Amino acid sequence: MVLPKDSDQQSSINGGRTLEEPLLAAHNGEGSAAALCPGQGHSGHRSHWLQTVCTLLTLQLGWGLWLLPADFAHLGWVTGGGCLLALALLTVYSGFMFSRLYSAVPGTVLFGDIGHKAAGSLGRNVVYAVIYSLDATRCVILHLAASESLRHIFPEDASGSGMIGGQRPPLWQCGLVVLVLALVLGQIRSLARLSWFFLLGTGSQLLAVAVVVYQLVSEPDREAVTEYYRPLTMATLPSQVVALMNIIFAFGGQFAFVEIMTCMKRPACFPRAVTLCTVIMGCMYAGLGSVGYWSRGNKITDIIIFSLPAGPISQAAAAAILFQALAQYLVNLNVWTHNLLTLIARQRTPKVRPPPRVGLLPSGSTRAQRGCATPSETVSGRTRAQRGCAMHSETVSGRTRAQCGCATPSETVSGRTRAQCGCATPSETVSGRTRAQRGCATPPETVSGRTRAQRGCATQSGPNSREPTPVTQGSQGQDKNSWVDTVVPAATIVCASDHKAGTWFVASLFVLTYSYFISVSIPYFSPLVGLVTSVTYLSCAYTIPAWFSLCLVGPRLHAAERALLRALIPVSLALSAVGFYSSAMAMVDNVSGGGGEGGF
Numbered sequence: 364m365v366l367p368k369d370s371d372q373q374s375s376i377n378g379g380r381t382l383e384e385p386l387l388a389a390h391n392g393e394g395s396a397a398a399l400c401p402g403q404g405h406s407g408h409r410s411h412w413l414q415t416v417c418t419l420l421t422l423q424l425g426w427g428l429w430l431l432p433a434d435f436a437h438l439g440w441v442t443g444g445g446c447l448l449a450l451a452l453l454t455v456y457s458g459f460m461f462s463r464l465y466s467a468v469p470g471t472v473l474f475g476d477i478g479h480k481a482a483g484s485l486g487r488n489v490v491y492a493v494i495y496s497l498d499a500t501r502c503v504i505l506h507l508a509a510s511e512s513l514r515h516i517f518p519e520d521a522s523g524s525g526m527i528g529g530q531r532p533p534l535w536q537c538g539l540v541v542l543v544l545a546l547v548l549g550q551i552r553s554l555a556r557l558s559w560f561f562l563l564g565t566g567s568q569l570l571a572v573a574v575v576v577y578q579l580v581s582e583p584d585r586e587a588v589t590e591y592y593r594p595l596t597m598a599t600l601p602s603q604v605v606a607l608m609n610i611i612f613a614f615g616g617q618f619a620f621v622e623i624m625t626c627m628k629r630p631a632c633f634p635r636a637v638t639l640c641t642v643i644m645g646c647m648y649a650g651l652g653s654v655g656y657w658s659r660g661n662k663i664t665d666i667i668i669f670s671l672p673a674g675p676i677s678q679a680a681a682a683a684i685l686f687q688a689l690a691q692y693l694v695n696l697n698v699w700t701h702n703l704l705t706l707i708a709r710q711r712t713p714k715v716r717p718p719p720r721v722g723l724l725p726s727g728s729t730r731a732q733r734g735c736a737t738p739s740e741t742v743s744g745r746t747r748a749q750r751g752c753a754m755h756s757e758t759v760s761g762r763t764r765a766q767c768g769c770a771t772p773s774e775t776v777s778g779r780t781r782a783q784c785g786c787a788t789p790s791e792t793v794s795g796r797t798r799a800q801r802g803c804a805t806p807p808e809t810v811s812g813r814t815r816a817q818r819g820c821a822t823q824s825g826p827n828s829r830e831p832t833p834v835t836q837g838s839q840g841q842d843k844n845s846w847v848d849t850v851v852p853a854a855t856i857v858c859a860s861d862h863k864a865g866t867w868f869v870a871s872l873f874v875l876t877y878s879y880f881i882s883v884s885i886p887y888f889s890p891l892v893g894l895v896t897s898v899t900y901l902s903c904a905y906t907i908p909a910w911f912s913l914c915l916v917g918p919r920l921h922a923a924e925r926a927l928l929r930a931l932i933p934v935s936l937a938l939s940a941v942g943f944y945s946s947a948m949a950m951v952d953n954v955s956g957g958g959g960e961g962g963f
Contacts, residue, residue: 410555410623412632418554418623418694419616419640421561424568424647425691426508427613429666429684430606430889431648432655436663437606439593443652446610451645453905454614458637460908461620465630467915472856473705474621474903481911489907491706497618497899498699502874504891505695506541507882509688513537515669515681534886538879544689549696549871552859554626557693564690571683572651575668578676579658587660601952604945607938608893608900613648614641615896617904619698626859665889700870701859708856890950897942905935 410418435443465471468480474494478486517531551557595603620637624630655667663670668684671677856862885891909928917925 409628410558410626411628412636414555414558415623415627415633415636416640417558417561417565419636420565420643421687421690422619422623422694423614423616423640424565424644425613425687426504426666426888426892427609427615428568428572428644428648428651429668430609430892431613431652432659432667433663433665433889434606434609435652435656436659436661437593437599437602439590440656441591442593443606443610443656444649446607447645447648447652450610450614451641454617454641455634455638457617457904457908458620458634458641460912461617462624462631462633463916464908464911465621465624465633471621472625473702474618477621477911477915478907481914486911486914490903493899493902493907494618495699495702495706497895497903498695498702499874499877500895500899501618501695502692502699502878503881503885504888504895505688505692506538506545506875506878507886507888507891509541509545509685509692510534510538510882511669511886511888512681512685512688513540516678516685518673518678535883538883541689541692542875542879545692545696546872546875548689548693549700549875550864550868552697552701552862552864552867554623554694554697554859557697560693561690564687567683567686567690571668571680571687572647574676574680574683575671576651576654578671578680579654579667582672583658584660584662587658587662589656589660601945601948604942605889605893605949608896608942608946609889610648611900611904612892612896614644615900615904617908618899619694622698622701696871696874697859699874700867701862703874704862704866704870705856887950887953890946890953893942893946893949897939897946901935901939901942905931906939909935 431447437443438446464477464481468477471477473490475487475490478488478490480486482489511534514531514534514537548557548560593599593603620633624633627633651667655663659667659670668677668680671680859867909931912920913925913928917928920928
């Protein structure tokens with residue numbers, strides 16, 4: 364790719380930034396090709412905000428829904444409903460918070476770009492550690508969910524005489540089938556082109572909800588017991604905290620908000636999409652949670668759809684949520700593979716030496732060494748003012764610039780004009796000699812047939828310009844060819860469609876492979892969800908965005924909102940610690956209790 368030479372054209376492409384800035388930003392993790400093509404990826408496939416709603420529903424409206432009846436059973440009517448409402452409101456607020464952060468950092472491609480702008484390398488590294496760990500572990504959860512859905516499609520009666528050898532197929536076989544299906548569909552890199560499958564997944568989810576609600580209403584447990592509040596004791600604390608983590612997981616999707624905004628035609632409409640998506644999710648969560656708790660009471664301990672009596676209805680519901688599980692898996696696979704490849708591309712970007720603010724002469728001397736340092740620069744320990752180069756507002760030993768003999772044309776020193784002092788402009792003469800004749804010519808002027816560039820005074824537009832040149836071995840200890848004059852690969856990546864098909868296939872296969880092996884090794888869904896939520900979801904949804912918002916836009920916020928953001932940070936960290944402990948205890952109980960295959 365050849366870079367335009369005209370400075371005005373460069374400014375229009377980069378949104379007013381110099382051409383070197385996006386190159387350096389891509390290398391340093393501060394930005395990417397969004398600076399080159401704002402609002403449009405190289406693929407040109409952008410989502411309308413209604414398509415984004417479909418993507419968000421597919422991403423968020425998933426397996427947390429089927430845990431809601433069990434969450435109500437652990438928390439009770441009032442506590443469960445209160446947690447549901449509070450988290451719905453916080454989710455809507457998070458949409459505005461992420462949109463504001465995205466707007467505050469032009470050229471954002473990954474959440475780490477916002478972190479670098481807000482808190483430097485620390486912020487970027489925190490994002491990489493938390494957000495992308497969530498991306499990686501969420502794939503494991505969704506692989507397990509899809510595999511279990513496939514298992515429950517096959518019938519198995521109470522006597523154990525099922526369809527295949529008397530039992531359902533083992534989890535590892537179902538996991539392999541899911542791996543192949545996800546690998547094939549995952550090669551469609553554009554989320555907009557996958558919207559049809561997301562719509563199918565959402566429709567399947569709605570169908571499964573209708574089937575389950577019909578089953579629960581038509582065959583309620585007459586002895587079901589419900590409570591307004593469940594007492595909080597040390598014995599019930601782990602299960603109740605895990606239930607809260609499950610509700611947070613049900614609304615969790617903030618880890619992908621930034622990447623989804625990069626694929627929108629109008630990212631400013633993202634809060635509208637999040638609000639509509641949250642309203643739909645909240646109604647479904649409250650509806651299914653209430654019906655399930657009313658029908659089965661405190662007896663529900665796991666995913667409601669797998670607690671239904673065996674039969675055609677439960678099989679149809681399992682088949683429906685299989686499509687939804689695959690659709691949700693594809694969204695997460697797309698986001699995580701895109702992030703992974705973008706990070707790798709940035710690591711492989713050749714090191715770029717930033718163009719200096721002031722130029723280098725062919726001799727290698729700096730501006731400061733030539734006596735042209737700015738006021739903040741020093742030469743041999745002396746400032747510009749001490750060298751007699753002070754500006755109008757500067758003084759040297761109590762003398763003004765005019766008194767030092769550096770007066771402007773309108774100033775006089777001892778009755779002599781600037782021209783008489785030898786500082787005439789090109790149109791002025793001193794003793795009959797022009798500025799060019801005195802050796803002060805500008806670029807288009809010549810002295811003794813030599814241009815300004817030939818005399819070692821070139822500006823950026825001259826042959827000996829301020830642009831950094833390739834550094835050879837032995838020069839300042841840098842690597843050879845550390846400067847590149849073409850757009851680096853990382854600077855061309857905006858969204859998933861910009862990756863090459865071959866590298867995308869390898870990366871997605873890697874993600875699917877480790878997800879398969881971990882999901883088969885640790886098949887305990889609810890405790891696994893609690894662990895991932897406590898370690899990553901809370902941090903990426905509330906702790907980190909609140910921190911970055913205070914850094915980037917805090918002064919512009921209302922005092923009440925700043926107080927809310929400051930409160931979110933310690934509260935979310937405390938919940939993370941309690942949630943991790945409770946989920947770990949629940950996981951230990953499942954393993955020591957020999958939970959059945961699937962761990963649900």
